Amino acid sequence: MKRVIMLADCQSFYASVEKAAHPEYADQPVVVAGSPERRSGIILAACPIAKSFGVKTAETIGESLGKCPELVVIRPRMRTYIDVSLMITKIYESFTDLVEPFSIDEQFLDVTGSLQYFGSPEEIVKQIQAKIMLATGVWSRVGISDTKILAKTACDNFAKKNPEGIFVLPKAEVSKHLWPLPITKMFGVGGRMTNHFLRMGIHTIGDLAQIPLAKFKQMLRARMGKQSDIQAELFWQTANGIDDSPVSPGTFSNGQKAIGHGMTLPIDYGRKEDVEVVLLELSEEVCRRCRSKGYMGRVVSVGASGADYDHPTGFSRQMTLQDPTNITKEVYAAVRTLFHRHWDGQPVRRLGVALTGLSDAGTFQLSLFEDKEKLRQLERTTDSIKNRYGSSAILRASSLMASGQARERSAKIGGHYK
Ligand SMILES: [Mg+2]
Incomplete structure (x- = not known):
């Protein structure tokens, strides 16, 4: 890989921060939810134990309690989560100065220049995971690739699903790992675009990647009009693992x-x-x-x-x-x-x-x-x-x-x- 880029994600971020703050709940199903006094409150985060009962984020407390009556419901403390997020940024910055927050619990790191000091990408991830766990009690999962979008894809689709919390998806292996995924898993594709693609006969990321760009542009124009060329090019590049965007703090x-x-x-x-x-x-x-x-x-x-x-x-x-x-x-x-x-x-x-x-x-x-x-x-x-x-x-x-x-x-x- 020419560049070594990571996307690091915190597991059940708010719920993990609360579990670290409340060791007495360590073995219990915990959720963080708005308006916990009401059954209509929305679940913002669920710990893995709660998830094992079928509890999901974005459903109501009432729905979650139906699946898991012993659920511990905690009120969110946003300022604490922002502070913990910044603390985690500091840990990343001890490995590289190229850290770019993507969301409160996801950040990109470019560690290309750090390998000579800290070891292989996997070794760096293990050090990062241990440091974050020690400092905050949060488990992190990391996707690794040559590009930001592939690192994010590697994290969401693979690293989150294996016990090590690490997955390497080199650009050279997109046809093996990226292409079999359903088109809705592609970065930047929302519900509306998924429908367009399905009607165009594009079911997997590989289906899109293998259409010649000029033809794909025509297909998208036919559905979305002439101004869709730039979008078409971006989708096509994403499907082919092409993404030069730098990890930059700014x-x-x-x-x-x-x-x-x-x-x-x-x-x-x-x-x-x-x-x-x-x-x-x-x-x-x-x-x-x-x-x-x-x-x-x-x-x-x-x-x-x-x-x-x-x-x-x-x-x-x-x-x-x-x-x-x-x-x-x-x-x-x-x-x-x-x-x-x-x-x-x-x-x-x-x-x-x-x-x-x-x-x-x-x-x-x-x-x-x-x-x-x-x-x-x-x-x-x-x-x-x-x-x-x-x-x-x-x-x-x-x-x-x-x-x-x-x-x-x-x-x-x-x-x-x-
Ligand atoms: Mg997360």
Whole structure:
């Protein structure tokens, strides 16, 4: 393999974090669910024991209790999960600086340059799995390949199903492993596209891969119109294991030099207070990374998107600040402004924050406002504590939204309790 790319996924992430926090439930079926006091609450995560009773995510608590009356139902603590996710990012970053979060419990790693220090890809995975288990109690499964999409495919379809939690799917073996899979398992193919493909007589990924590209473009045009050429090319490349996209920590803003952080939420967020908590966490993480790398940025970007791949909603917008900064308070103020200016109130599933227009923090002219330097010093201190003890060591008071009447509101994130 030319590049060695991994997609690492956490098993039953929220449920595993809760089981680590509650050893008394170790041998019991545990789920994390919204509104546990109501049978209509939705299951966000189920531990493997609960799953063995047939309990599934996205069903209601009532349905789960029908299958497993002794189920332990736990209220979600989103902030804790975000903190554990960032802690896991730190572990990955001890193996490579090329780490790209894909969702709260899935991250891409490019370890091509790390093999000489840490051993074979499988050896690296074993070290990663052991470190994450020790630090968080979470079991991780890892797909390995030459490309991001194949690494993700290897994880979802194979690594999750074997006891080692490791699967290698080299690009040279796509016809053996990728092609027999049903077309609905292909990356980027949602329910609507699956229906199109089935009606076109394409049942497996191999069926698509083996159609000559020019012919496939014609077939898709006939169904979806002329503007489908680019989509056709992407699908065809995916089916053939072609994907040059790099693992880059700043991917969120399309490959320009950026420091960014994105996160997929477990459910749709519709209330602005809930979204703001996540935006603040993301701003904090981006600024902390900027500070540790000695950068400041002038351009702040915010992206938000809905859950439905087939009917994309959302926006990605940026604004240029007067002075470059890496101060969380300043970046978050811009992030908030952008979000409120462009959000149409549609449910949000994925959020991202990035800083671009980066410059060296050392060349920053002393601002006329000297508390800027004070703020910067304060944040350097909190950073060093976080770097040493993990990011949950210090919580920003304002991130608890501890303003007066907001007490009840602050107890919930995404309609869930922290
Ligand atoms: Mg997972």
